[in-house]
Amino acid sequence: MLENGFLVWEASNNTATFHPVIESDRVEGTAVFNQQGRRIGTIKRLLIEKVSGKVLYVDVTFGGFLGIGVHLRTVPWDKLSYDKALESYRTEITEEQVRDAPAFYGYDGDDLVWPDRKREKELRDYWRDDPRGPI
Amino acid sequence: MLENGFLVWEASNNTATFHPVIESDRVEGTAVFNQQGRRIGTIKRLLIEKVSGKVLYVDVTFGGFLGIGVHLRTVPWDKLSYDKALESYRTEITEEQVRDAPAFYGYDGDDLVWPDRKREKELRDYWRDDPRGPI
Numbered sequence: 060m061l062e063n064g065f066l067v068w069e070a071s072n073n074t075a076t077f078h079p080v081i082e083s084d085r086v087e088g089t090a091v092f093n094q095q096g097r098r099i100g101t102i103k104r105l106l107i108e109k110v111s112g113k114v115l116y117v118d119v120t121f122g123g124f125l126g127i128g129v130h131l132r133t134v135p136w137d138k139l140s141y142d143k144a145l146e147s148y149r150t151e152i153t154e155e156q157v158r159d160a161p162a163f164y165g166y167d168g169d170d171l172v173w174p175d176r177k178r179e180k181e182l183r184d185y186w187r188d189d190p191r192g193p194i
Numbered sequence: 195m196l197e198n199g200f201l202v203w204e205a206s207n208n209t210a211t212f213h214p215v216i217e218s219d220r221v222e223g224t225a226v227f228n229q230q231g232r233r234i235g236t237i238k239r240l241l242i243e244k245v246s247g248k249v250l251y252v253d254v255t256f257g258g259f260l261g262i263g264v265h266l267r268t269v270p271w272d273k274l275s276y277d278k279a280l281e282s283y284r285t286e287i288t289e290e291q292v293r294d295a296p297a298f299y300g301y302d303g304d305d306l307v308w309p310d311r312k313r314e315k316e317l318r319d320y321w322r323d324d325p326r327g328p329i
Contacts, residue, residue, distance in 0.1 A: 079243070079244040079245065080241050080242065080243055080244065080250065080251075081241070081242050081244055082239050082240070082241055082242075082253075083218040083219075083221075083222065083239050083240035083241075083242060084218075084222060084238075084239045085239075086218075086242075087218065087219060103219075104217050104218050104219045104220075105217070105218035105240075105242070106215050106216070106217055106218075107215065107216050107217075107218060107221075107240070107249060108214070108215055109214040109215065109216055109276070110214065111248070112248050112249040112250075112271050112272070113246070113247050113248050113249075114242060114247040114248075114249070115215065115247075116215075118217075136247050137247070141244070
């Protein structure tokens with residue numbers, strides 16, 4: 060069935076595995092709202108770990124509230140949760156967090172330049188909720 | 195570093211975790227070649243399990259060799275492997291397999307219609323290499 064724009068399997072009984080599935084090209088372009096219900100950004104792309112096939116990060120274009128134009132920020136995928144009523148993602152990320160976040164990668168001409176390991180750790184540490192555990 | 199169009203982390207030492215990462219919007223539109231080196235399709239989108247964030251399936255537009263126009267088929271993600279030399283994906287899937295594959299979902303107007311659990315099992319069984327284990 061199609062539920063608020065997202066494809067989900069129907070759970071016909073309790074023993075079956077429930078498999079909500081989303082399409083990559085449907086996530087791209089979806090709005091991101093903050094806890095106050097204000098639209099703060101748009102999902103640009105998903106970053107997927109090749110070996111495991113897991114979505115690790117998501118690029119979000121934040122803009123409008125920073126006062127300094129539009130900014131692309133790379134945030135951990137689990138910082139976003141889908142809100143059926145909004146048909147968008149919701150996040151606890153604040154304006155301050157976005158403003159101070161380390162840039163993850165940049166462009167060299169048309170080529171993306173990926174950060175080194177040190178910067179990736181910096182990003183993980185920055186977005187970590189619980190300093191004791193992994194993201 | 196950027197390696198054949200894909201972003202990878204540099205492995206600076208043996209103890210560090212290696213993290214090759216791909217971007218969703220870079221996978222979409224990438225060519226798929228068969229074992230004979232013939233281009234048989236193009237990746238349309240990734241299908242991601244919401245809870246785990248894992249890419250489970252990929253929609254591929256196959257065309258040109260079926261003699262019956264272009265066909266969208268949903269195949270398990272692990273049926274595709276990235277070939278650096280080709281800068282594309284390679285698959286062991288054959289023309290016969292594509293021709294006989296069960297359609298995964300269809301369109302009802304602009305809305306995608308997701309299959310029920312029975313059809314999803316049918317698809318998993320169809321693409322299974324080893325009948326004893328999961329895909």
